[in-house]
Amino acid sequence: MGLEFTKDSFLITRVDEIIKWARKNSLWPMPMGISCCAIEMMAFAGPRFDVSRFGSEAFRFSPRQSDLMIVAGTVTYKMAHVVRKIYDQMPDPKWVIAMGACTSSGGMYRSYPVVQGIDLFVPVDVYVAGCPPRPDNLLKGLMEIQKKIERGEKPGQREKVYVAESTMV
Amino acid sequence: MKENVLEKLTTHFKDSILATSEYRGELTIVVKKQDIVRICQFLCSNEELRFDSLRDLCGVDYYRPEDRFEVVYNLYSLKNKFRLRLKVRVDEADLHVPSVTGVWSTANWHEREAYDMYGIIFDGHPDLRRMYMPEEFEYYPLRKDFPLMGIPGSLSLPKK
Numbered sequence A: 001m002g003l004e005f006t007k008d009s010f011l012i013t014r015v016d017e018i019i020k021w022a023r024k025n026s027l028w029p030m031p032m033g034i035s036c037c038a039i040e041m042m043a044f045a046g047p048r049f050d051v052s053r054f055g056s057e058a059f060r061f062s063p064r065q066s067d068l069m070i071v072a073g074t075v076t077y078k079m080a081h082v083v084r085k086i087y088d089q090m091p092d093p094k095w096v097i098a099m100g101a102c103t104s105s106g107g108m109y110r111s112y113p114v115v116q117g118i119d120l121f122v123p124v125d126v127y128v129a130g131c132p133p134r135p136d137n138l139l140k141g142l143m144e145i146q147k148k149i150e151r152g153e154k155p156g157q158r159e160k161v162y163v164a165e166s167t168m169v
Numbered sequence B: 001m002k003e004n005v006l007e008k009l010t011t012h013f014k015d016s017i018l019a020t021s022e023y024r025g026e027l028t029i030v031v032k033k034q035d036i037v038r039i040c041q042f043l044c045s046n047e048e049l050r051f052d053s054l055r056d057l058c059g060v061d062y063y064r065p066e067d068r069f070e071v072v073y074n075l076y077s078l079k080n081k082f083r084l085r086l087k088v089r090v091d092e093a094d095l096h097v098p099s100v101t102g103v104w105s106t107a108n109w110h111e112r113e114a115y116d117m118y119g120i121i122f123d124g125h126p127d128l129r130r131m132y133m134p135e136e137f138e139y140y141p142l143r144k145d146f147p148l149m150g151i152p153g154s155l156s157l158p159k160k
């Protein structure tokens, strides 16, 4: 049972369904913009790609007010502790998008200071490919998160989603 | 300008100069390590030369048995619009080099970087800590014998 509209502007649903619906359409991202990918993340928030269509325009710079961490950039071992600390400060339920090659796998930085994929220290829900991914690809990643919320996935029993590189030019 | 610099340096520091070379109009002088501060002080404060800007300071690892490391000082004279490169050679057995932070305070972070990456110790530096790597890291990553992917377990990750 999802949301059912009746003739008289009534809505019949279950409490957990409406909570899921509300959560899914008001994800507040924590912009963990660490390097160049963050520029595309800004475009994703800006008017052209316009993430407010999905209810996620409220970027929160406090982890305590956000439930989606978009890790956009190269995570070094030194920064990993900061990322984890911010992740720990976010209230449950929380979601993580690994944006870009660096964040997902270390990317072109196959060297000693860069963590070879942030899933070594935080759980990741969606990986977005690209260097940098196009903003529309990140939107796709956000929609994948919304689908996960709709499916009622719980932290800990998550299925990982990989968003392939966008072909739109 | 080039001749002027060389002449002034040879008159004042004849015994300290080990080698000079020129490539594409850039003058490089290798000097003795223990005299580097005196020479820099002179170059910086001499009214005529006025090398008042330290543009860069870095370490180099040549990975050779003798004088393995070098510290390179790139100076610039705003007054004469002239660049000069100084080098000192550092042996692996004695990694100490006098700090030039007293001459140009911008050397502070450059020397910290060279210390972090090559383990060259700058005597007299006010705050010689690691620049990029975490404090507890035990290696010097830009040395040629450091593996590209690092040493497993030498950098900590948060618990998952």
Ligand code: SF4
Binding pocket: A035, A036, A037, A038, A072, A073, A074, A099, A100, A101, A102, A103, A107, A130, A131, A132, A133
């Ligand atoms: S994936 Fe590419 S664009 Fe993104 S942070 Fe890494 S290098 Fe920069």
